[in-house]
Amino acid sequence: MYNPVKWKFSIVLLIIGLMLAIQYNTVKNPEERDTRDIWAIRQELTMEKQLNSELLSEIRELDKTIHTYDSLEDGNTEKALTETVDKLYKQAGMTDLKGTGFVMEVRPSEESIALGIPISGITPDLLNKFVNDLNRFKGISLEIDGKRFTTLSSIRDINGITTVNGLNVSTPPFKMKVITQSLEDGEKLYNYLLASPIHDDFYLENFNLDIHKPNSTMEIRGWGDKFENRYLKELPKGE
Template identity: 70%
Template sequence: MKKVIHWKFTFILLIVGFMIAIQYNSMKTPEERDTRDIWTIRHELSTEKQFHSELLSEIRELDKTINTYKSLSDENTGKALAETVDNLYRQAGMTDVEGPGIVIEVRPSAESVAFGTPITGISPDLLTRFVNEVNRYNGFTLEIDGKRFTTLSSIRDINGITTVNGLNVSTPPFTMKIISASLTESEKMYNYLAASPIHDDFYLDNLLLDIRKPEASIEIRGFPEKLYNQYLKELPKGE
């Protein structure tokens, strides 16, 4: 009799242990919590809203172009196409631009010069972070060390040398230029960059950002390379 009771008791404990194991597995540690602070989240939200705003602006511009074509007669279609091509050339950075803006010099820090620290080129990551800071504002034109930077441009490390559009970026000192839509926008850009923590990132790499006061007129050269059409072909007249 005692053996039967002992066996039943063992069986009950086995069931209870099995149920506890199932309950434990069903109450696993929840997924890792988002530990970002409110300001980090607000910053990411602001970036996404800005990106959304840029997309809406591009959609409005495309809708405007389509409506322009629809409202034109056959005689004016060619003129509208030529204006569109010129606008695309400007967006691609193929034309020279002149307007209000700021000039920024990247140079070695005074401490690195005093201690004889070897001067190295700017890293791709640091240059990319600077471009991201500038991207907070719309409607600007950027030149890095004489190289036009557009949405089609790339910043890469090629054989240990930082390049923009495949061209080597000079070892500091070198200059960067930013042209804005108006002098007021240039002043906003100047104030933002002057207070930006990007200065700390440059200082850690023994570099300084010398941001000059906004100027009423500076010039940025167009991208020197020509665009070649590989796929589109012009139809003969009458087709």
């Protein structure tokens, strides 16, 4: 016999059961959360603050350049433009540099040589990680295996070979050179690299990273390629 009370009761129980199943599934499979510890988050925050500081410094420098142009007389404009071009060439790594710095050498580890492990080239991931470690310090200039590394440079894998600016990086041993803004900065970077865990990353790939002591006579070469001007043309005087 049809009993509406039982049907209503059954429907209520069905709804309750459905709600409990949904709640259980939500607890069982929570949304993905950020599981990094507080130190990893602080490190990322520090890097973001450093990037923000560098961008603000660049903006201030550009504002300073604009103000210089606005305050110049016509006779000094050419000189100011020449100085700006020279500065940009230095920032782009087009010129040779001399200053305080030190040499770093990547070579096969003694264990890999003793065990007869084939020597392979350094991977782009390891080289990129090393460069990022160096970039914690501002105002450095870097040369990797005779190739100038700047903000315009790239580290890539081309046909299984690690390249810098499209040029092959030698199979270790090879040298890297870094120039800092001062002897004090060179000492700080030198001590930082001596204690850096980056050595473990090199060792895991059967390499040793040797850091030589800073000296004041370091020299690195400029970027070999030159910028080609295809569109800008100089106007005749008076126009």
